[in-house]
Amino acid sequence: MVIAVKVSGLTKRFGDKIAVNRVSFNVGFGEIYGLLGPNGAGKSTLISMIVGVIEPDEGTIEVLGGEIRDSDVRSKINYCPQNPALYDDLTGLENLIFYSSLYGITGRRALERARELIKKVGLEEYANKPVKIYSGGMRKRLNLAAALMNEPSLLILDEPTTGMDPQIRREVWRLLSEIKGSDRAILISTHYMDEAEALSDRVGIMDSGKIIAEGKIEDLKRNYAPKSVISIEFFNPNEQHRAREELGRYLEPKDIVAINGSIRVYSEDPDILLPQISLNLFKAGVKIASLRVVKPTLEDVFLRLTGRRIMEVEG
Amino acid sequence: MKASVIKAFVVKDLKETFRDKVAVFWMIAWPLIWLLLTAYIFITPGADQPKTMNIGIINRDVSSSSPFSGLILVRALKEAEYKGVKLFNVKTYESEDLLLEDIKKGRIDAGIIIPENFGENITFSQTSLEIYVGMKSMQSAQINRYMLERFIEEFNRVVSEEKIAWAMKFIPEEYVDPDIVKGFLRGLARPINTTFTEVLPEALISREAWIGWYTIGAIGMTMLYSGLNIGSTALLEERQKGCLHKILASPITPFELIFGKILFGILSLSIISAVIVAFGVFVCGAKIYWSPLRIEHWIAPIMLLVLALLTLGTGSILSLMVKSVRGASSLSTSLGLMLAFLTGIWFPREWFPEWMRILADYSPATWAVDAIRKVIVFEAGLTEVAHHIIGATSAALAVLAIGVAIYRRMLRKYLER
Structure with a gap:
């Protein structure tokens, strides 16, 4: 080049x-x-x-x-x-x-x-x-x-x-x-x-x-982002807080990120974690709109590197 | 230095400026309004004509049989003229109280009481006249008194000549030379024969020349506040519009930017000056002498350039004190207008109290304006204005050098913010 x-x-x-x-x-x-x-x-x-x-x-x-x-x-x-x-x-x-x-x-x-x-x-x-x-x-x-x-x-x-x-x-x-x-x-x-x-x-x-x-971008994601991200969306954004508390019982706080009324959970093994999250949130009475495994983004890279979101820094 | 870059700035700034209605008002309409008001309100048509006084007379010498009576004085007053204009409107009064009341109320400018035996006394000895002058203002009282003094002096001269001619009848010519006797008697009657010679500048006498004076004043005034404004906002405006970084990221040099801005200022001020001169001459009737064949007349455009550089340079110094375009405009407009009034650019410095004239005497802008006025309004020669030219040009070059240095400093400051 x-x-x-x-x-x-x-x-x-x-x-x-x-x-x-x-x-x-x-x-x-x-x-x-x-x-x-x-x-x-x-x-x-x-x-x-x-x-x-x-x-x-x-x-x-x-x-x-x-x-x-x-x-x-x-x-x-x-x-x-x-x-x-x-x-x-x-x-x-x-x-x-x-x-x-x-x-x-x-x-x-x-x-x-x-x-x-x-x-x-x-x-x-x-x-x-x-x-x-x-x-x-x-x-x-x-x-x-x-x-x-x-x-x-x-x-x-x-x-x-x-x-x-x-x-x-x-x-x-x-x-x-x-x-x-x-x-x-x-x-x-x-x-x-x-x-x-x-x-x-x-x-x-x-x-x-x-x-x-x-x-x-792919290298950054590979090196700094988790293998996969579980995205949880809610019918009612107020549910986000309760879901986060529930997830905090068995996940590290650094692996749970709340963004715009949804939650992203970082995981190296989503196949095991996904059913577990689904079951626990159901038992806790949290109504979920969607629960899916998505690819990590640069936002996830930034989060992993700084512990903050770009928009949070902007205020 | 690339000419295309300089041209780009000049064209862009001219378009921006002359499309902005507020800028056009302040740069062109405002001085024209001032010029128009001055031409038609303060220097009214007829302002260069002699004044006619309204005068009241009480003549108590109506029955005199002497060759000189009060009636002769009244007739002389009614017939007195100066440059074809009647000097006195005469109104006759019976009562002194009524005469004084009319003076106090400003209905007449002055009153004369001709005493009984006026004619007899003037024939055989001396007489007196009682004159009341209205004091509506110090200036009008001064003018009225001066007019009456001149009239009485002329009347005295005529009476003296008549009396001398009459006296000569009784002196036999064979004993004494009549011319010697006449001279002797004239000396007795009027020991000092005062001759008034008017030495007013010919150009100032006419209304047209006055308007010419104010036309140059209007250019000086608008150059002051517009020049200060352009100078103080040149870089601030680019910064406030967010264009400064982009301009300086291009291949141009800071000097090209600064030179482009100064050239734009000079061009705008030249356009404004041309509009004001055209308006002054064709709308207000100003008398301005300018011929491209007369070398001394080229002093006018050169001094306009000097004045432009002076105000633009001073404007750049002002930019040190302000943080926004609005602040710079307010400061330069108020300062420019104030200076125009205080430095003899808009009002003749002769009107000022002594202490205030110092500002006018040492203002390079006034030197430049005075040089232009002297050359194209009063037709002065190069030698008469040389000191003004040297003073104004030196000051302009010094201020411009400081201005360019300040611009460079401001550029660095703006970019690092």
């Missing part, structure tokens, strides 16, 4: 707080690398250093074989910030043309590229309307289009789908999968497990400024 980004021992402090702590990882051409972690984990600071707007205190960054300060290198990358960087009084097309000018793409070439991208992100009808009338999802899509204007070899996306509704998120995922290619590397930060799983070839899990685990 040809390396597009090589980060070694990167550290950034803000006063006493260490925002990024000796982080090292590589992103190769042809892959999407996901930086997964809760808000405040240091993802945005790490990205700001990679795109060259913040100076690291320690460590090195090699981008496309060169220094990020080099304008030739910068002209081959692009960055899509978490909050859409758009001008409300300009139209969608004007926003794209402005950003392309910063990369030396002007005139007819810029206009054609802007039209092509605006069509690709499904905003053709709104191309000549001021951005102030755009919805949140439309802004996110235009923000993404702006990051594609220079056909970057390295595309860096900071939380690209935060705040989007599920349908538009999937639309953006489809778009990102489309633009993925052997001549392009994509670095994406997210706190959505499903997003990381859906898009990333490799994932770096960040917490408190450090990458605590890194690798292909």
